Amino acid sequence: MKPLRHALFGCLALVAVASAHADHPEWTRPRKPFRIYGNTYYVGTEGLSAILLKSADGLVLIDGTLPENAAQVEANIRTLGFQLKDVKLILNTHAHADHGGAIAAIARDSGARVVASAVGARELMLGGHYPDDPQFGEAPEYPPVPHVDVVADNGVVRLGDVVVTAHYTPGHTPGSTSWTWESCENDRCLHMVYADSLGAFTADGSGYRYSDPAHPERVADYRRSIAMVAALPCDILMSPHPGQSDFLERVARRDAGEKPNPLIDTGACRAYAAEGSRMLDAKLAKEQAGQGAAP
Numbered sequence: 001m002k003p004l005r006h007a008l009f010g011c012l013a014l015v016a017v018a019s020a021h022a023d024h025p026e027w028t029r030p031r032k033p034f035r036i037y038g039n040t041y042y043v044g045t046e047g048l049s050a051i052l053l054k055s056a057d058g059l060v061l062i063d064g065t066l067p068e069n070a071a072q073v074e075a076n077i078r079t080l081g082f083q084l085k086d087v088k089l090i091l092n093t094h095a096h097a098d099h100g101g102a103i104a105a106i107a108r109d110s111g112a113r114v115v116a117s118a119v120g121a122r123e124l125m126l127g128g129h130y131p132d133d134p135q136f137g138e139a140p141e142y143p144p145v146p147h148v149d150v151v152a153d154n155g156v157v158r159l160g161d162v163v164v165t166a167h168y169t170p171g172h173t174p175g176s177t178s179w180t181w182e183s184c185e186n187d188r189c190l191h192m193v194y195a196d197s198l199g200a201f202t203a204d205g206s207g208y209r210y211s212d213p214a215h216p217e218r219v220a221d222y223r224r225s226i227a228m229v230a231a232l233p234c235d236i237l238m239s240p241h242p243g244q245s246d247f248l249e250r251v252a253r254r255d256a257g258e259k260p261n262p263l264i265d266t267g268a269c270r271a272y273a274a275e276g277s278r279m280l281d282a283k284l285a286k287e288q289a290g291q292g293a294a295p
């Protein structure tokens, strides 16, 4: 299981533009939508998360997955009994094609407002063509989102009775954002965390180095993001690639009747952050080694 999880952490790092689907057929493989907990639903594919929150005043969608999955995500929303026009807000973890690629289409089809972090908004409006992205030149571009509103770090986005907090978690991309909210079933309310990818990957030949001495903020920000995720109140963890957090495996165990509910794990964010930290350390060690070998 470990190698798979590491590969999934890479997001687009391990794939050339044209081979994304060949390497990751699960990214487009349909998945029946389902309720995660309370007002929170899964409307993504087998390999890419899209999270839907139901409020009294409409729906909030977080991530759209790949551009070619737009119709699938929209169909999943309808399958749950909702109407697409009730999607009022679309948020994004990070503006790579496998998470932000379908947002332009779903926003157009639903009329929803798109909201992201300050840098994330710029990235989405550029369709992923963002030179400060560690994977610039390798991460595929996608239809730009015409207009994206900005939410501040630790700022909240509200729709009806749903309040979603934005936590800037730069590292995997400069605009990376994790989102938290509360979901209740009967009288039990849980801390829901949709934590962004924490994997450190750079495009081959891009020259981007996390350890670039001219950019000390890259590692400092990254470590702060990891520490922030580790410290979040965390009952149910979701991640943009569900394999990163064993999310769908936990769902399967829950649906098989396992008690206590394996989706609820207050240590999940700490474990996810520890894995991100390990990956960043490995990347920095590799950069050091590469530097030593350079002429």
Ligand SMILES: [Zn+2]
Pocket (backbone or CB within 6 Å): 010, 011, 012, 094, 096, 172, 197
């Ligand atoms: Zn990514």
